[in-house]
Amino acid sequence: MSHPWRDAAARAHAFVRARGSPLERLRARALLGETPASEVTRAFAAAGALAAVEPDALLGPLSALDDLRQLAAPELEPALRALGAALGPDGAWGDPAEPLAGRIVRTAHLGGFLTKSLRARPRVRAAVDGFLCRSWDAERVRGGDFVTLAAYAHWFSLNESDVSDAALQWCGRELERGFRTRACDALRAARVFVLCHAAALPGAGLGARELCEALVGEQTADGGFALSERALSGAPVEAALEALAAWAQLGKTSG
Numbered sequence: 001m002s003h004p005w006r007d008a009a010a011r012a013h014a015f016v017r018a019r020g021s022p023l024e025r026l027r028a029r030a031l032l033g034e035t036p037a038s039e040v041t042r043a044f045a046a047a048g049a050l051a052a053v054e055p056d057a058l059l060g061p062l063s064a065l066d067d068l069r070q071l072a073a074p075e076l077e078p079a080l081r082a083l084g085a086a087l088g089p090d091g092a093w094g095d096p097a098e099p100l101a102g103r104i105v106r107t108a109h110l111g112g113f114l115t116k117s118l119r120a121r122p123r124v125r126a127a128v129d130g131f132l133c134r135s136w137d138a139e140r141v142r143g144g145d146f147v148t149l150a151a152y153a154h155w156f157s158l159n160e161s162d163v164s165d166a167a168l169q170w171c172g173r174e175l176e177r178g179f180r181t182r183a184c185d186a187l188r189a190a191r192v193f194v195l196c197h198a199a200a201l202p203g204a205g206l207g208a209r210e211l212c213e214a215l216v217g218e219q220t221a222d223g224g225f226a227l228s229e230r231a232l233s234g235a236p237v238e239a240a241l242e243a244l245a246a247w248a249q250l251g252k253t254s255g
Helices: 003-019 022-031 037-046 055-067 074-085 100-117 122-135 146-158 164-180 186-196 208-218 236-254
Strands: none
Touching: 003 022, 003 208, 003 236, 022 037, 022 055, 022 236, 037 055, 037 074, 055 074, 055 100, 055 236, 074 100, 100 122, 100 146, 122 146, 146 164, 146 186, 164 186, 186 208, 186 236, 208 236
């Protein structure tokens, strides 16, 4: 863990130790480098979390394992193979009758995790990219829809396609605008960078060090992030874990 954020990370770790489940506490130790990340993968597998048949049920485990750079672990292969097989004929996961916004977010994130696993078959990648290119509209990321923005940024930062450059410019500009105007808290902004495995984004004059410092400023006295959107939505421990992931990953590049 980079020195400037060590104390804040220790407070976040204490928050997770006090309130988290055994698996969440294990994730925190792995993010701090105190235990091998592979132990978290084995714990998810032992809990049956990687045997889920519903794509939505895989989002949480894949996100957590992505934070630990574990998506290429052999334990994930059956789940990722099943995920590819479950892709719909239009290149998206989910019921075609559900609102498009939800299918975009689910598909972009699951597609991004598949890409990082290095197990995405060309057919699957092309189908997902086609769906997300067809659905792309700058209006979807304007006006504070940071959930959709994060999803599009995740996919297009990893996959070159016809709209990647323009989409990433829009996402970067709107993310910075949201951060500067306080419409988007530092934890949510940092999460976009972590998902993209990036220290900077096109169109954004916002970088890893500024976000790491902003996270320290948003941390509450108990070590958590009580005022963050993530915590307010009912996931205070996950908010602290996301902060640890941000300091672990962005802190390496921020000097």
